[in-house]
Amino acid sequence: MKFEKAMRKKAKLRLALTGPSGSGKTYSALLVAKGIGGKLAFIDTEKGSASLYSDVADFDVLELDPPFSPERFIEAIKSAEDAGYESLIIDSITHEWGGVGGCLELVDTIAKAKFRGNSWSAWSEMNPRHRLFLDAILRSPMHIIATMRSKTETAQVEENGRKKVAKLGMKSEQRDGVEYEFTTVLDIAHETHHAIASKDRTKLFSNSDPEILSEDTGKRLLNWLESGVNPHEEALKQFVSDAESAAGMDVLKPLFEEAWRTLRGTEYQAKAKDVYDIRKSELEQPQSAA
Structure with missing residues (x-):
């Protein structure tokens, strides 16, 4: 074992591509990975669709x-690491959540088998397993591009006395908040295949x-990763700035929660906690009498 001085260029890509079926996620992921370069592995959950783009x-x-199951994905990620791949595409991580034998199905099975149908208790077992899957992505020495299916989220609203269905936007078919785990999330439109962050x-x-998205996209991302910019350091700086301007705990707390998730497993997480505690103390001090 040998410790090395931490260098900013060691930062690895964590990119999520979301979009409905047919939007071009697989093709786009391959082009971006090609631009990044290096030995590339591909975990295909889409019944051999990757081979169509060989x-x-x-x-x-x-x-x-x-x-x-989360464990199957973790095993596949570990296999790619052990084989010396530099980049990995996971197409798609939607299956880990909502696929056959994925988290949602496992919770239902566990609830019926062990907790008399109580899904709340079943989630107490599933949450750590899902967390280990996300940690496997975050801590991997490889660049990782993950795809997620998305669907149109709708709600019934009332307009001029009449009820109608309104589109609220696109929602990824994965656990809420999964986007916090990625450096960049790009949403790909079905009709035009254009991506927007x-x-x-x-x-x-x-x-x-x-x-x-193209090879050039991958090259730009790689240049950013190797430019000396540390995404965790930048995230901490952003939190410090936001915390200083937070007018109350209702603003500060969600800012800290996002920073805590973003900085998980890094030296910057403890620093964010120190900043939060200091700012919290300032906000909770009673106002002095005029």
Whole structure:
């Protein structure tokens, strides 16, 4: 074992591509990975769809069949690491959540078998297993691109005395909040295949027009990763700035919760807690009499 000085260029990509079926997530993921370069592995849960794009990039594929338990994904990720791959595409992580043998199905099975149908108790067993899956992605030494299916979220609203169904936007078919685990989340439109960022710590996409993902996208991401910018350090700086301007605990607390998730497993997490405690103490001090 040998400790090495931590270097910012060691940062690895955590990119999520979301979109409805047919939006081009697989194709886009391969183009981005090709731009990043290096030895590429592909975990395919889509019944061999990856092989249809064998002409797009040079990659090795593992076709992952059901059950899609968190442990099966963790095992596949570990296999790619052990084989020395530099980048990994997981297409898609939706199956870990809602697929055959995925988290939702497992909770139902566990609830019926062990807790008389009490899904709340079943989740107490499933949550740590799902967390280990996400940790396997976060702590991997590889660049990771994960795809997620999304669907249109609707709600019934009343307008001019009449009820109608309104579209609220697209929602990823994974656990709520999963986007916090990624450096960048790009949503791909079904009709045009243009991508737009719903979350972006790189600032490469935040203020830009929708774009078609390409090899150049991967090259730009790689340049950012190797530019010396540490995403965790930047996230801490952003939290410090936001915390200083927070006018109350109702603002500060959710800011800290996001920073805590973003910085999980890094040295910056404890620093964020110190900043939170200091600002919390300031906000909770009774106002001095005029």
